[in-house]
Amino acid sequence: MLEVLSVASEAFPLIKTGGLADVVGALPAALAPHGVSMRTLLPGYPKVMAGLEGGRELSVLDNFFGGSARLVAGRAGGIDIIALDAPHLYDRPGSPYLNPSGVDWSDNWQRYAALSFAAYELGRGLVEGYQPQILHCHDWQAGLVPAYVRYNAPIPAKTVLTVHNIAFQGLFGWEIFNGLRLDFRAAGEQSIEYYGRISYLKAGLQTADALTTVSPTYASEIRTAAFGMGLEGLLRARADSLHGILNGIDTGEWDPAHDEKLVQGYSVATIADRQRNKDALCARFGIAPGKGPMFAVVSRLTWQKGLDLLLPLCDSLVAQGATLVVLGSGEPGLEAGFRAAAERHPGRIGVQIGYDEAVSHLIQGGADVMLVPSRFEPCGLTQLYGLRYGCVPLVSRTGGLADTVIDANAAAVEAGVATGVVFAPVDQDALDEALRRTIALYERPGVWQKMQRRGMKSDVSWAASAEKYADLYRDLLGIERDADFDD
Numbered sequence: 001m002l003e004v005l006s007v008a009s010e011a012f013p014l015i016k017t018g019g020l021a022d023v024v025g026a027l028p029a030a031l032a033p034h035g036v037s038m039r040t041l042l043p044g045y046p047k048v049m050a051g052l053e054g055g056r057e058l059s060v061l062d063n064f065f066g067g068s069a070r071l072v073a074g075r076a077g078g079i080d081i082i083a084l085d086a087p088h089l090y091d092r093p094g095s096p097y098l099n100p101s102g103v104d105w106s107d108n109w110q111r112y113a114a115l116s117f118a119a120y121e122l123g124r125g126l127v128e129g130y131q132p133q134i135l136h137c138h139d140w141q142a143g144l145v146p147a148y149v150r151y152n153a154p155i156p157a158k159t160v161l162t163v164h165n166i167a168f169q170g171l172f173g174w175e176i177f178n179g180l181r182l183d184f185r186a187a188g189e190q191s192i193e194y195y196g197r198i199s200y201l202k203a204g205l206q207t208a209d210a211l212t213t214v215s216p217t218y219a220s221e222i223r224t225a226a227f228g229m230g231l232e233g234l235l236r237a238r239a240d241s242l243h244g245i246l247n248g249i250d251t252g253e254w255d256p257a258h259d260e261k262l263v264q265g266y267s268v269a270t271i272a273d274r275q276r277n278k279d280a281l282c283a284r285f286g287i288a289p290g291k292g293p294m295f296a297v298v299s300r301l302t303w304q305k306g307l308d309l310l311l312p313l314c315d316s317l318v319a320q321g322a323t324l325v326v327l328g329s330g331e332p333g334l335e336a337g338f339r340a341a342a343e344r345h346p347g348r349i350g351v352q353i354g355y356d357e358a359v360s361h362l363i364q365g366g367a368d369v370m371l372v373p374s375r376f377e378p379c380g381l382t383q384l385y386g387l388r389y390g391c392v393p394l395v396s397r398t399g400g401l402a403d404t405v406i407d408a409n410a411a412a413v414e415a416g417v418a419t420g421v422v423f424a425p426v427d428q429d430a431l432d433e434a435l436r437r438t439i440a441l442y443e444r445p446g447v448w449q450k451m452q453r454r455g456m457k458s459d460v461s462w463a464a465s466a467e468k469y470a471d472l473y474r475d476l477l478g479i480e481r482d483a484d485f486d487d
Helices: 019-034 046-051 108-123 144-151 174-179 200-207 216-221 232-237 271-285 307-319 332-344 357-366 382-389 399-404 410-415 428-442 445-457 463-477
Strands: 002-007 036-043 053-061 069-076 079-085 134-138 158-163 197-199 210-213 242-244 294-298 323-328 349-353 369-372 392-396 421-423
Touching: 002 019, 002 108, 002 463, 019 036, 019 079, 019 134, 019 463, 036 108, 036 463, 046 069, 046 079, 069 108, 079 108, 108 134, 108 144, 108 174, 108 200, 134 144, 134 463, 144 158, 144 200, 158 200, 158 463, 174 197, 197 200, 200 232, 210 463, 216 242, 216 399, 271 294, 271 323, 271 349, 271 357, 271 445, 294 307, 294 357, 307 323, 307 332, 307 428, 323 332, 323 357, 332 349, 357 382, 369 382, 382 392, 382 399, 382 445, 392 399, 392 428, 392 445, 421 428, 428 445
Parallel strands: 002 036, 002 134, 036 079, 134 158, 158 210, 210 242, 294 323, 294 369, 323 349, 369 392, 392 421
Antiparallel strands: 053 069, 069 079
């Protein structure tokens, strides 16, 4: 078996703030059939330590980034976990990244440098009998791992960095450099320096053996000024090392036929049973049942997600006979705006600020349309859940949204290949037209149900993408695909 250590700041089911956790949590099981044994290194947040089953101490780390720490191995949700148990860094309430006031923890630079350094130490053979061949790093929180491998004492492991969202770059002032335990050779523009500051993400992009991102279209987009967030030049220079590998979903966790979070399970053959979930969803959000489609948002309420474009269209949506449910949190102005829309339209718009995993499943199983009007979207999982559950996606044409949803234009409907509604450009007028087009499609039950069934039959699993990751690992190590990995 090929030994891979996945390094991330969150993983479902232990700790989740977004899609990153779902991806990190699903990869180990997806890769196992391809000859890959993956363990996942996580910060020892309270939820991680409480959820770890069969924990056993692997190593003690004295004087480790400001305090004592240890590495603890265990299992959770069927995956092998190594937790960096460092109470001085992670034993805090609330969000992994934000203090109770909603501001970044001031020592985030130290908290995630420690995570990266622990991964490097594991790669050096810190734990007897365990030698990962690949260190697979996720986002800026693990971005220093490849830099440690490049500039500190050499180790045999190869490094892969996956960018889930290039907008988050781990930027800090130069005053932290001496606390990073990073060789001074890294202190240059070809590594961690970024416009006079330190960027953990840039460090990883510059030094990893291979780069991946979570959809083919996003891999192309981030090499342009419009989407590269200042790193497009570096990504163009490393284009030969950059791979767009589409995310999948855990089709065991997200299975409408056996989802215990639904009121009624259903399949392609029994899709009419979705109505019971819609009825329960109406009751949950105080929506009066009607004949029009129920639109849904399950998202962070931010500019990136394009929800400021939707907000002014709420009145028009209701006027056309549709309803809307919103589950999410984010920018105060958007939260207040959707609450106000719900107050204007009682029984037509329902809003729950915050996130609730069970409610998100019920929305996918009961709503008619899943709205994802993002300005940029590296991959997106919400539309994949929508396809799986017969909740027709309405998405913008960007990133992974463009790669996963086939627009119901006249030709696609006629050819029987449409799975949703796709619009561009990402502005209010185009979204308004897409909403109207979706309502018109819903009023054609035969066409609508064919779209639902086609989406439910789509392969949104990890099968194909996991094979691509496994092939990438082997390419980096110079191992033939059919070789005996136990050698």
